[in-house]
Structure formats: C-alpha cells, structure tokens
Amino acid sequence: xxxxxxxxxxxxxxxxxxxxxxxxxxxxxxxxxxxxxxxxxxxxxxxxxxxxxxxxxxxxxxxxxxxxxxxxxxxxxxxxxxxxxxxxxxxxxxxxxxxxxxxxxxxxxxxxxxxxxxxxxxxxxxxxxxxxxxxxxxxxxxxxxxxxxxxxxxxxxxxxxxxxxxxxxxxxxxxxxxxxxxxxxxxxxxxxxxxxxxxxxxxxxxxxxxxxxxxxxxxxxxxxxxxxxxxxxxxxxxxxxxxxxxxxxxxxxxxxxxxxxxxxxxxxxxxxxxxxxxxxxxxxxxxxxxxxxxxxxxxxxxxxxxxxxxxxxxxxxxxxxxxxxxxxxxxxxxxxxxxxxxxxxxxxxxxxxxxxxxxxxxxxxxxxxxxxxxxxxx
Amino acid sequence: xxxxxxxxxxxxxxxxxxxxxxxxxxxxxxxxxxxxxxxxxxxxxxxxxxxxxxxxxxxxxxxxxxxxxxxxxxxxxxxxxxxxxxxxxxxxxxxxxxxxxxxxxxxxxxxxxxxxxxxxxxxxxxxxxxxxxxxxxxxxxxxxxxxxxxxxxxxxxxxxxxxxxxxxxxxxxxxxxxxxxxxxxxxxxxxxxxxxxxxxxxxxxxxxxxxxxxxxxxxxxxxxxxxxxxxxxxxxxxxxxxxxxxxxxxxxxxxxxxxxxxxxxxxxxxxxxxxxxxxxxxxxxxxxxxxxxxxxxxxxxxxxxxxxxxxxxxxxxxxxxxxxxxxxxxxxxxxxxxxxxxxxxxxxxxxxxxxxxxxxxxxxxxxxxxxxxxxxxxxxxxxxxxxxxxxxxxxxxxxxxxxxxxxxxxxxxxxxxxxxxxxxxx
Numbered sequence: 117x118x119x120x121x122x123x124x125x126x127x128x129x130x131x132x133x134x135x136x137x138x139x140x141x142x143x144x145x146x147x148x149x150x151x152x153x154x155x156x157x158x159x160x161x162x163x164x165x166x167x168x169x170x171x172x173x174x175x176x177x178x179x180x181x182x183x184x185x186x187x188x189x190x191x192x193x194x195x196x197x198x199x200x201x202x203x204x205x206x207x208x209x210x211x212x213x214x215x216x217x218x219x220x221x222x223x224x225x226x227x228x229x230x231x232x233x234x235x236x237x238x239x240x241x242x243x244x245x246x247x248x249x250x251x252x253x254x255x256x257x258x259x260x261x262x263x264x265x266x267x268x269x270x271x272x273x274x275x276x277x278x279x280x281x282x283x284x285x286x287x288x289x290x291x292x293x294x295x296x297x298x299x300x301x302x303x304x305x306x307x308x309x310x311x312x313x314x315x316x317x318x319x320x321x322x323x324x325x326x327x328x329x330x331x332x333x334x335x336x337x338x339x340x341x342x343x344x345x346x347x348x349x350x351x352x353x354x355x356x357x358x359x360x361x362x363x364x365x366x367x368x369x370x371x372x373x374x375x376x377x378x379x380x381x382x383x384x385x386x387x388x389x390x391x392x393x394x395x396x397x398x399x400x401x402x403x404x405x406x407x408x409x410x411x412x413x414x415x416x417x418x419x420x421x422x423x424x425x426x427x428x429x430x431x432x433x434x435x436x437x438x439x440x441x442x443x444x445x446x447x448x449x450x451x452x453x454x455x456x457x458x459x460x461x462x463x464x465x466x467x468x469x470x471x472x473x474x475x476x477x478x479x480x481x482x483x484x485x486x487x488x489x490x491x492x493x494x
Numbered sequence: 495x496x497x498x499x500x501x502x503x504x505x506x507x508x509x510x511x512x513x514x515x516x517x518x519x520x521x522x523x524x525x526x527x528x529x530x531x532x533x534x535x536x537x538x539x540x541x542x543x544x545x546x547x548x549x550x551x552x553x554x555x556x557x558x559x560x561x562x563x564x565x566x567x568x569x570x571x572x573x574x575x576x577x578x579x580x581x582x583x584x585x586x587x588x589x590x591x592x593x594x595x596x597x598x599x600x601x602x603x604x605x606x607x608x609x610x611x612x613x614x615x616x617x618x619x620x621x622x623x624x625x626x627x628x629x630x631x632x633x634x635x636x637x638x639x640x641x642x643x644x645x646x647x648x649x650x651x652x653x654x655x656x657x658x659x660x661x662x663x664x665x666x667x668x669x670x671x672x673x674x675x676x677x678x679x680x681x682x683x684x685x686x687x688x689x690x691x692x693x694x695x696x697x698x699x700x701x702x703x704x705x706x707x708x709x710x711x712x713x714x715x716x717x718x719x720x721x722x723x724x725x726x727x728x729x730x731x732x733x734x735x736x737x738x739x740x741x742x743x744x745x746x747x748x749x750x751x752x753x754x755x756x757x758x759x760x761x762x763x764x765x766x767x768x769x770x771x772x773x774x775x776x777x778x779x780x781x782x783x784x785x786x787x788x789x790x791x792x793x794x795x796x797x798x799x800x801x802x803x804x805x806x807x808x809x810x811x812x813x814x815x816x817x818x819x820x821x822x823x824x825x826x827x828x829x830x831x832x833x834x835x836x837x838x839x840x841x842x843x844x845x846x847x848x849x850x851x852x853x854x855x856x857x858x859x860x861x862x863x864x865x866x867x868x869x870x871x872x873x874x875x876x877x878x879x880x881x882x883x884x885x886x887x888x889x890x891x892x893x894x895x896x897x898x899x900x901x902x903x904x905x906x907x908x909x910x911x912x913x914x915x916x917x918x919x920x
Binding site for chain 1: 581628633641649797883885892894
C-alpha cells in the first residue's frame, strides 16, 4: 500500500464523519427554520482586520490545547480498552488543588510553575488510580466507578472552593481561590506573532502550548516506540494474548489509569496558568466529556487528536459570534454530538472496508455469492 | 466428626439458626435483610436522635427519588438483558424531561407522560441504530448520545421557549398546565391518619415502622404506582414469557438464539427502544416533581440507575432494592444534612458487626481492618456536627461506589452483554 493510500484510508473515516455530521446538523437546523448556511457563514467569519483574524486563531488554539490534553488522557486508556469517563472529575479536582497550592507558596518562577504542574498531575493520577484499584481488586467496572467518582470529585471541588480553599471575599458574586502570585503565572507566546510578521492580537496565546506539544510527542513515543506502549496495545486488542506473552494484566490496568490520570491533571492548567490564575466557580467545565469526543475523532492517535482538538476549538469559538448574530448557540453542541456519533459509525465502516480489502488481497478466489449478500446487508 | 449425609440438591444443615436465617430461598433472606435493616435504622435513630432517618417525610422523598432511578434501571435491564450496554440512559432521560416539558405545558400531565416516553424511545432508537445496525461500541455510542441529548434539549429550548408567551426560557419550559393526581391510603395515612399519630410518638421500632409505611402510602403519585408495578411486570415479561426468553437469549448467546430462529437484531431494537422509553418515563417523573422542565434536572440519575442495575445483579427485584437504597441516600442528603452524619454511625455499627463476624471466622486481618474503619466512622460521627453541602451532595454516589466495591464480585452480567453481534461472524 502506498503512503498516499494509507493516509487516504486514515483520513477517510474522520472526514466522512465530519461531512455527515454537518449534513445532519444542517437538516436539523433547516427543519427548525434556522438557515444552516447563515450559521456556517457566521462560524467561518473571523473578522475583517488582521488583528481580529489573529485573535480568532489565538482563541481557537487556546481552546484546542486543553481539548488536546483531554483527548490524549482518554486515548491512553482507550488504547488498552479502558474507558476513562472520569477525566472530568480528575482535572477539576486536580486544578483546584493545584491552584490552592500554587497560591499558598512563593518560589522562583520555573520552580513555582513546576510545583503547580506536579501537584495537578499527582492529584489527578491518584484519583484515576482509585478507579484502577477498584477494578483490579474488586472487579468494579471502570465506567461506573469513574462516573461516580466524577460526582464525588465535583462535590469535593465545590466543598474545597467554598470552604478551606476560599480566597475571595465573603459575598462576592464569583467564589474563587486565592490568586497565584506572579512567579507562578505562565506568560503568553505573542512574541511569535511579531517575529513572523502578523498583527499582535489583544489576547495572549497560552504559554502552555509547547508543554502540551512535548506531552503529545512523549505520549506518541511511549505508545508507539516502547515496550510499555506495545504491552498496552496488546492488552487492549487481546487480553488473552497479552497475558500469554507475560503481560501482567492487573499491573497494566493500574499503570495505564495512572498515566491517563496524570495527563488529565494537565487539562485545567493552560487556563489556570495562562489567564484565570485562580480556580473559580465558573472555571472551564465539560472538557473531560469533550475529550472523549476528541479522542474518538482523532482515532486515539496524538496527531489525529491534535487536529480533532483544533476542529472542536474552532466550533467552540463560534459560540459567541453565533449568540451575537442571534442564532441558537447550542447548534455547536449538536454538531459536536453528531460528529461523535458519525465518527464512530464511520470508523466501524472503515474497519469493515479495510478488512474486506485485506480479505480480497489474500484470497485468490472471487468472493462467493454469500459473502456479497452479507456485504450488502451489513 | 460425623459425616453428614446429604441427598444431592439439598444443602447440609448448618444449625437451626443459620437455617432459619439463610434457608427458604432468596425471598426469606431478603425479608430477614429488610427486617435487620429496619431494626438497625431504629437503633441508630434512637441513639442519634435524628428523626429524619426514618420519618415519613424522608421515606416519601426516598420513594420519590427512587422512582426515576428505578425506571432508568429498568430501562437498563431491558437493554442489557438483550446484550446492549446502555450508558446513554442519562441522555434518554434528558430527552424524556424535555419531551415531558414540551407536551406538558401545552396539553397537561397525560400528554407529558406520552411526550417524555416518546422522546426517550427516540433516544433508544438512535442507540439501537448505532449499536445494532452499525456495530458501534456500546459505551462509545452511549457517551455520544449523552452529549447529543444535552445539546438537543438546549437547542430546542432555545428555539421554542425563548420568545414563548407561556413563559420558559433557554434552560426551562413553561410550567405544566395540569398536575398528575396523587392517592393516599384511606384511614391509615389520610383522614384519621393513624400511622401519622404512631410516628409522632417516637416509640422505638414501632414509630419507625409507622414512619416508613406512612411515607410510602400517603400522597403517592400515579406515576409512582405505575413505576412500582412495572418492576413485577418486567419480571413476568422477561422471565415468564416466550418473548422474554427470546430477549434474554440475545443477551446470553446471540449466535445460538439466531440459529434457533430468534430475530436477534429486531429483538435488540425492541429492547433498546423499550429501554429508552423507560428512561424517558424516569425523566417525566422528574418533571412531575418540579411541575416544569429544567435543564440538568436529571443530575446523573441515569448513571445511578445503571449502578442500581448492576447492584441488583441485572434482576428486577435487585435493581428495585438498589434504586431504593440510592433514593434513600439522596432523600437523606436533601432533607437533612445532620442526618447524613448519622449514617456514619450506621456504617460504624455495620462494620463492627462485620468485624465480629470475621473474628468468629478467624480472619484476623479482615476483622482488624473492619474494626479500625468502624472506629474511624464512630470518631467522625462524634466529631462532626454537620457536613458542608458540597460533601453531602455526593452521598448517593459515594454509597453507590461503596456498595459496588463490596458487592460486585458476586454479580453476573448477561454473558454477551456489551459485545457487538454481527450475523454470520461468530
């Protein structure tokens, strides 16, 4: 198979899914007397001046960074056939604890940031570890336990925010933790725009971007180029084959969930270190669930997840313009939900097409009528 | 030691007390368990003075909160017994609440019921389409449906309620135009209200029983009665009819069922659509409680329903017990934050019992562990007066997690549950 063909096969399912999702959402909108073309026009309108356009791109990338990390966290577990629905709770709890610790200490710059990152990673990994321990020792399905731990984490976070970690004045409209001092804040990357001759937007590009890229590369190498990644993949594809070749299934579950949780701990940090500098009642929510969608769309591969995150970032950016143009902003959620459903269906179809091609490649005979019939009704 | 001769099929006698407690099949065991729980609650109520633990108002709230969970769990039962894991129950419930709100504000409560059930069934149809026809992973499809349902509900509200003369807005519908009737048991719970008198006297055990009974017999809604009746009805349908046998065979061994002429795909479709309809009915119930559709009304009850199903070992009676337990935990945290602290005392008593039991079986490590945790719970109970709201809010979820981690090893799911079945590939 040529490289071009391989790329084509890899792109086939996601592109098909996005197109199908757009068609379905357009039909839904049209049925409810919303003009889909006007909606898409608003979504694609990045503004007139160069500064506005660069701002739009910065907003998209800033949103894509946490989505990318969320997708990565889900994908790590997914590769092993584990479903980490608990990413939402893991990052929220990790972020509030990291915010409180970051506000409580004063260290020189990089060390301060490193401490915040480490705290977030450890908290989220431990929280995810509960799921793994319950699964291997008590046989509790990770789906159920991580859903329950989501609720518990959100309850704990709201308790911590209103109780011990409260930093805002009594009676303030938004409750928040104390602000992280200057040394623990991560500056923006807007110098880049000047360097490549673009207008400098009012919004800062998150300084977390290089860290996220490093994490992505690290995970990609870990999954594709190491013994651990191989064991993980085998455990996901065939648990019996894995255990026959000497992989300790229970240890793999724990290691994978710890890794998945560790990545999940990073999700809240771009926002925390880049703009908010404190955890508030209205801190970015829902990234964990969107991460599942992003991971599916990116087919659990870091590069794919990066593109999926950018797509979702683009969709999320259009929330405000849509509201300004007096369109229902929830169109975005519908498109995202349809994309997920379409992508899993498309993945399944692509898998079957690939298998049929492989069967055709190995078999010398022409397919029997029975197989053709089955292919038709499948 | 004398050898005990037993005929095959009957268990050796383990002494009169053990026989009395564990003999006689699951029904008698369940009754004993219920009685023991009642006594335990009475003791804890008497010691802690937390009347809310067994008061009729808590019990009524528990029943009220158990019903949506139970309906979702019943929905899960149909779908999982046919071999389709349904994480999408939450989303179908959300669709149910929206459908109920939309039909209810225009045509009253009966239409609300129909609307919610229809919307839930639509969610089920989508899940069936993805999992059965397209062979998508069940959990993935369920998660997608949850995301989609929230989006659809918001989208429709934004379109239909923002400029609506009847009221409502982006996150809620106009109020229902009529409320469903409710029924009280004559004499005992209404009119002379004998149970209410008994409950007010705070006599050990008797008042507790009265409180529990009054709670479940006074002011019960039509839908509650329907939901309670659905539990034995589901049992009869699934375990005593040919349809039920066929449906369950799809969840145990679809290839074998197929070879015997069961239309596996159609069966799964029917099961998942029923599942969505029941989850939707759970949503309708929530709308009935509030008299209005509100966003996030479900609050994860679909997921708890799923947990109740697992806790109940994929059986109607078990899931009803699970729903009751979670409903009670939920009611307690809503009614009284101090009563939740009394639960710690309950846990302490239970764990102390476990410690003694393990000690008599000479399992010292387990006994010491249990005793240690019992001591910890007791200390916490003595030290804490009132838990902050953030912590109390997850009482039912923590209960779910604890119960599952204690019980999940004895459970057996349908054999082909969650496996994608493709005709001719097995």
